[in-house]
Amino acid sequence: MDISFRSERAMTVFFGRSGAGKSVTLRSIAGLVVPDSGTIKVGDKVYFDSKSRINLTPQERRTGYVFQSYALFPHLTVAENLLLAMKTVPKRETRYEVRELLEEVGIPELHDRLPGDLSGGEQQRVALARALARNPQVLLLDEPFSAVDVPSRVRLRTLLKRVQRHRNIPTILVTHQALEAFTLGELIVVMDHGKVEQVGPPEEIFYRPKTLTTARLVGVKNIFPGVISEISQDTVYIKQNGKVWEAASLSGLHLSPDQRVSWCIRPEAVMLLREDRPLSLKRENRLSGVIEEVEQRGPVWELFVVSKEGMDLKIELPVHAAQHMGVTEGKEVLVSLKKEAIHIIPEIPDSGF
Amino acid sequence: MLGEVSLFPFWLSLKVATIATLLVILVGLPLAYFLARKRFAGSEIIVASTMLPIVLPPTVLGYYLLVLLGRNTIFGKFYEGIAGSPLVFTWQGAVVASAVASSPYIVRTAMAAIQSVPREMEDAARTLGLSELQIALRITLPLAWKGILAGVVLAYAKAIGEFGATLMIAGNIPGETQTLPIAIYDAVQAGKSDLANLLSISLAVLAISAVLLVGGLGKSRL
Numbered sequence: 001m002d003i004s005f006r007s008e009r010a011m012t013v014f015f016g017r018s019g020a021g022k023s024v025t026l027r028s029i030a031g032l033v034v035p036d037s038g039t040i041k042v043g044d045k046v047y048f049d050s051k052s053r054i055n056l057t058p059q060e061r062r063t064g065y066v067f068q069s070y071a072l073f074p075h076l077t078v079a080e081n082l083l084l085a086m087k088t089v090p091k092r093e094t095r096y097e098v099r100e101l102l103e104e105v106g107i108p109e110l111h112d113r114l115p116g117d118l119s120g121g122e123q124q125r126v127a128l129a130r131a132l133a134r135n136p137q138v139l140l141l142d143e144p145f146s147a148v149d150v151p152s153r154v155r156l157r158t159l160l161k162r163v164q165r166h167r168n169i170p171t172i173l174v175t176h177q178a179l180e181a182f183t184l185g186e187l188i189v190v191m192d193h194g195k196v197e198q199v200g201p202p203e204e205i206f207y208r209p210k211t212l213t214t215a216r217l218v219g220v221k222n223i224f225p226g227v228i229s230e231i232s233q234d235t236v237y238i239k240q241n242g243k244v245w246e247a248a249s250l251s252g253l254h255l256s257p258d259q260r261v262s263w264c265i266r267p268e269a270v271m272l273l274r275e276d277r278p279l280s281l282k283r284e285n286r287l288s289g290v291i292e293e294v295e296q297r298g299p300v301w302e303l304f305v306v307s308k309e310g311m312d313l314k315i316e317l318p319v320h321a322a323q324h325m326g327v328t329e330g331k332e333v334l335v336s337l338k339k340e341a342i343h344i345i346p347e348i349p350d351s352g353f
Numbered sequence: 354m355l356g357e358v359s360l361f362p363f364w365l366s367l368k369v370a371t372i373a374t375l376l377v378i379l380v381g382l383p384l385a386y387f388l389a390r391k392r393f394a395g396s397e398i399i400v401a402s403t404m405l406p407i408v409l410p411p412t413v414l415g416y417y418l419l420v421l422l423g424r425n426t427i428f429g430k431f432y433e434g435i436a437g438s439p440l441v442f443t444w445q446g447a448v449v450a451s452a453v454a455s456s457p458y459i460v461r462t463a464m465a466a467i468q469s470v471p472r473e474m475e476d477a478a479r480t481l482g483l484s485e486l487q488i489a490l491r492i493t494l495p496l497a498w499k500g501i502l503a504g505v506v507l508a509y510a511k512a513i514g515e516f517g518a519t520l521m522i523a524g525n526i527p528g529e530t531q532t533l534p535i536a537i538y539d540a541v542q543a544g545k546s547d548l549a550n551l552l553s554i555s556l557a558v559l560a561i562s563a564v565l566l567v568g569g570l571g572k573s574r575l
Contacts, residue, residue, distance in 0.1 A: 027476075030476075030479075030480050031479075031480075032476050032479065032480070057479070058476070058479035058480050059479055059482045059483070059484065061480075062482075063480055064480070065476075065477065065480040067473050067476070067477055069471070069473055071471065071473040071474050071476070071477035072477075073474060073477075073478075073492060073496075074496070075495050075496060084478070084481055084483060084491070085481035085482060087482060130477075130481065131480075133481070134481055134482055
């Protein structure tokens, strides 16, 4: 594994598939695994440095760790679970501190209960309170919401954001869910196969992925090969199968004519054109095709369109739009790929994923 | 008929088994904790060798203990120098035989019980700032105590019934080293079948109660 990142944001998210190395990285920050080499710093405090042979024990590191399984001590009450972490607090203040913490996470009434009698969401809150009990320098959360149902997941996210802002404590959260990474992260570290793929704010990761791996991880489903044919002031022209596509030129990418690239567009950015509208309206990157498949996914419908040129396109439409346009399988449609939504990745697509 | 039954073997067996079990807890439990949590070169050999007292025939075990602890050996001389009396052919020798013979029951069950405590519990305790000793005493052992106690009961049952190794190292001296199982053997040899019956039944009752106790522990919630 080879991981390197630096975050000055309050909420950093490790994002990637399972086995990407997210949890191991989190564990090494807490001191639960020892890296072969490198440096780990939290604030000004050096936790680990292989060169100067610094390796603080987990006990010396003051991290607040929330485990995926919560790892609450089943033989101790909620209050006792918290008390264990409060060695530095004077005895007479601990009772008060425990109450404060439980208030903060919204479960003061669970003080004397055993973890086994609590719901997943309640256990999650206890785990968070316990992680905060030591007044940690950094909060580490390993897939904290994976074991709770969706409604409590939303409430817990809100709680986490509030606690995190209120305490102003740097936080690292591990997740394999793109949506969670997008909504919670201020900085996202995309990991794959033990390496960092990309580091950046959510908008950049989701709309301007730098590698094909990142693009696929964040749900960019339409990825095509192409060759740069021309670069103008504000437009990049990409040739593919005799057709030329226009993409908005993006600074920061060093492209040159004849370069082989990948270009992609998010499924929700593909526009379905209405037949009753005059065709004279300027629409870039038009293509026509047939709806092969419609998948209704609650608020969003996913269409699978095959164009006349044989391109496979995935399109996501809000229900009302899909119904309004009478989307059905077998229907011929006209599609526009907005120039601004087309993103170029200077990498040649491979077949496997 | 029975005549006068000496109660000495009962008390001796209870005393020997109790001391032997305490001894094994004292030494075996830390060993089990260590073996359950640490991997090092040769650790598998040590783990395997904790089974030796079960695998070896009791007489062979007793013979080797005799070889190891006899009056002319280093250990034997060392013990005699401290205690003032030899270890072999005394009731203290019976304690050693029982302890060694019953040690696998505590070490192995405790190891399994400790390994069944999720590592994440201990990791969580580490991030909360608990020292390794605190983790053992407040987290791991309380979570594993049921399995450990089952091992203790089994070890006690084994210790109280230990025969082969005890006979080899402590001998059969009535009123001195004659434990209950050896007294039974003695009674049978002497043709006192009534006495043998009585002693056997009492030993069987002791052993069966131990098994029932273990079963009850398994069902109880905490």
